[in-house]
Amino acid sequence: MRIINNIQVLSSTILILMLVVISGVNTLTNRMWLALSRTLVPYSRFPLLVGGLLLTIGFGLFANGEPTPLELFDERVRPIFQSEDPSSCVQCHLSSVDLKDYILPSHQQTFASLKAQGLIDLRNPAKSKILKLIQMGEKDSDEGARLIHEKTRKAEHKAFAAWIEACCKDPALVKIPAPESDAWAKPNRPDAVVRHTRKSRVVDSFVRSIWSQRMRCFPCHTPFELDESNPKHLRPIEKVAKFEDQFGQEHAQRLRLFKKSPEETLKHWIERSQRVPEGNYPLINIKEPRRSLILLKPTSKLPEKVNGIQKKASNAHPVSHMGGLKMHVDDQSYKAFFAWLEDYAKVVGGTYQSVEELPRDNWYPSKHMVIIEDAPKEWPDQVRVQLFVHAWDENRSAWEQEPIAFTQNSLTPKRRVAGALFLLRPQGAERAWRPEEETLPDGRYLLKVYVDSKQRLKSQPTAMLSESNFYGQTIVLGPWTKTFKDARKIAGNQFSR
Numbered sequence: 001m002r003i004i005n006n007i008q009v010l011s012s013t014i015l016i017l018m019l020v021v022i023s024g025v026n027t028l029t030n031r032m033w034l035a036l037s038r039t040l041v042p043y044s045r046f047p048l049l050v051g052g053l054l055l056t057i058g059f060g061l062f063a064n065g066e067p068t069p070l071e072l073f074d075e076r077v078r079p080i081f082q083s084e085d086p087s088s089c090v091q092c093h094l095s096s097v098d099l100k101d102y103i104l105p106s107h108q109q110t111f112a113s114l115k116a117q118g119l120i121d122l123r124n125p126a127k128s129k130i131l132k133l134i135q136m137g138e139k140d141s142d143e144g145a146r147l148i149h150e151k152t153r154k155a156e157h158k159a160f161a162a163w164i165e166a167c168c169k170d171p172a173l174v175k176i177p178a179p180e181s182d183a184w185a186k187p188n189r190p191d192a193v194v195r196h197t198r199k200s201r202v203v204d205s206f207v208r209s210i211w212s213q214r215m216r217c218f219p220c221h222t223p224f225e226l227d228e229s230n231p232k233h234l235r236p237i238e239k240v241a242k243f244e245d246q247f248g249q250e251h252a253q254r255l256r257l258f259k260k261s262p263e264e265t266l267k268h269w270i271e272r273s274q275r276v277p278e279g280n281y282p283l284i285n286i287k288e289p290r291r292s293l294i295l296l297k298p299t300s301k302l303p304e305k306v307n308g309i310q311k312k313a314s315n316a317h318p319v320s321h322m323g324g325l326k327m328h329v330d331d332q333s334y335k336a337f338f339a340w341l342e343d344y345a346k347v348v349g350g351t352y353q354s355v356e357e358l359p360r361d362n363w364y365p366s367k368h369m370v371i372i373e374d375a376p377k378e379w380p381d382q383v384r385v386q387l388f389v390h391a392w393d394e395n396r397s398a399w400e401q402e403p404i405a406f407t408q409n410s411l412t413p414k415r416r417v418a419g420a421l422f423l424l425r426p427q428g429a430e431r432a433w434r435p436e437e438e439t440l441p442d443g444r445y446l447l448k449v450y451v452d453s454k455q456r457l458k459s460q461p462t463a464m465l466s467e468s469n470f471y472g473q474t475i476v477l478g479p480w481t482k483t484f485k486d487a488r489k490i491a492g493n494q495f496s497r
């Protein structure tokens with residue numbers, strides 16, 4: 001029961017956010033609808049009135065007294081569209097699609113449009129595809145979410161089922177000619193965008209991009225990773241306890257950034273981001289993802305000392321972090337955090353319009369470390385470096401075109417570049433790597449190095465460098481290890497050009 005509650009809370013908060021955003025995004029459409037329906041009211045009520053009168057006066061005038069398609073549309077379908085609330089589709093779709101998208105002001109046009117899109121089954125109205133879309137929510141494995149949206153879903157289904165059933169009995173409607181496809185009422189985003197903006201995809205991406213990196217925030221922000229029975233954890237446990245003493249309970253709560261599960265963590269961050277003191281940065285900054293506290297803190301230094309006393313850490317500009325510098329701007333985790341934050345902002349903001357705008361979102365974390373030592377002299381200080389790993393294609397007897405893994409970091413003063421690999425899901429594949437066990441098979445690989453001498457990554461942190469930034473390559477053999485100690489080391493002079 002506890003778990004169910006938690007899940008419910010999660011969905012509802014993601015939902016709260018979605019609702020806020022969606023209603024923001026859809027206000028225009030909603031307003032148009034409201035304006036339209038207001039102008040339609042006098043006319044639409046008229047036949048209703050007449051119908052009602054006829055019904056009461058002469059029951060026999062109508063064959064069986066069943067409501068007409070128009071009546072059903074006006075009484076049951078239209079209110080759904082005039083409602084400011086999003087439809088049950090938000091259970092899974094954070095933006096880009098709503099049941100309202102399939103409706104036009106007149107019931108004939110709506111029916112013709114649905115029919116033309118193959119969403120109506122004339123012979124078996126109850127099996128119409130639009131009804132199946134509405135029923136999608138019943139199949140959700142997330143019971144909490146299923147329950148939250150049950151009422152809306154059932155109301156939508158009943159309304160549509162009754163109206164479609166009546167339409168399919170009306171010979172004039174059945175024969176209504178199909179409108180041109182540009183007159184169809186449907187989501188104004190391509191299917192790929194609709195799929196990308198789904199809640200489950202956003203959570204999956206969070207797991208790969210952020211949750212997977214949480215050990216970089218150990219032990220201070222990862223209470224559930226602390227294990228009293230592990231002797232190696234005793235010192236970290238003490239350290240966290242000391243922080244809690246130092247900052248007090250309210251603050252100690254804030255230290256617990258990573259919760260038991262990715263879902264709970266995301267829910268916590270979303271809630272926290274909705275109530276932020278004036279001037280402070282939110283954990284997740286939808287307006288300006290780059291200025292999310294979750295990125296700013298670990299890339300900021302300790303607060304200043306004044307007269308030997310450390311000042312309080314700041315959550316406003318300029319941010320300081322009592323944990324000190326824990327992530328370099330432009331290392332592989334920063335890139336992944338950034339990519340997720342930017343994508344999340346665009347999803348909930350409903351800004352994606354076309355397939356070209358969608359990120360590949362195909363990074364899977366691994367523990368394979370690669371370190372370049374004694375970097376070539378011509379690499380400028382602190383330059384950002386990207387490494388791509390290409391597998392050997394036996395069939396073609398050539399290196400694969402598409403890289404299988406990448407990492408990124410900037411050059412340290414000790415002339416080293418170190419990064420853990422993110423494995424890349426190939427284009428078109430649903431999933432490439434098992435979630436917990438991302439490993440590259442033993443074998444022969446080509447390692448290509450790119451150097452960001454033009455500072456492209458400064459303005460586009462999520463970009464991948466291209467041929468014009470290519471520096472050199474080398475072949476690596478053998479198994480991939482999972483510890484920093486056994487990292488794969490490459491000397492700077494090993495790269496052929």
Ligand code: HEC
Nearest residue numbers: 088089091092097098099133134136137139140191194195
């Ligand atoms: C239980 C979750 C869930 C609900 C609720 C849901 N959908 Fe979906 N929807 C999905 C999934 C999953 C996909 C992606 C299917 C795939 O990748 O093949 C999807 C994809 C889509 C697509 C893209 C086309 C396609 O087939 O991939 C459209 C359009 C769509 N849904 C419309 C709707 C509408 C309209 C509603 C509300 C009436 C709705 N969905 C409710 C889960 C849901």
Ligand code: HEC
Nearest residue numbers: 216217218220254293294297298313320321322323326327
């Ligand atoms: C050595 C301990 C330590 C590590 C490791 C650490 N932090 Fe912190 N962090 C702190 C302390 C102490 C605070 C509270 C004081 C402050 O705001 O800086 C804090 C505060 C924060 C806050 C502000 C929380 C709030 O609600 O005010 C964020 C966000 C944050 N850290 C992110 C991170 C991330 C992300 C990582 C890992 C990449 C990380 N920190 C690693 C000690 C640490």
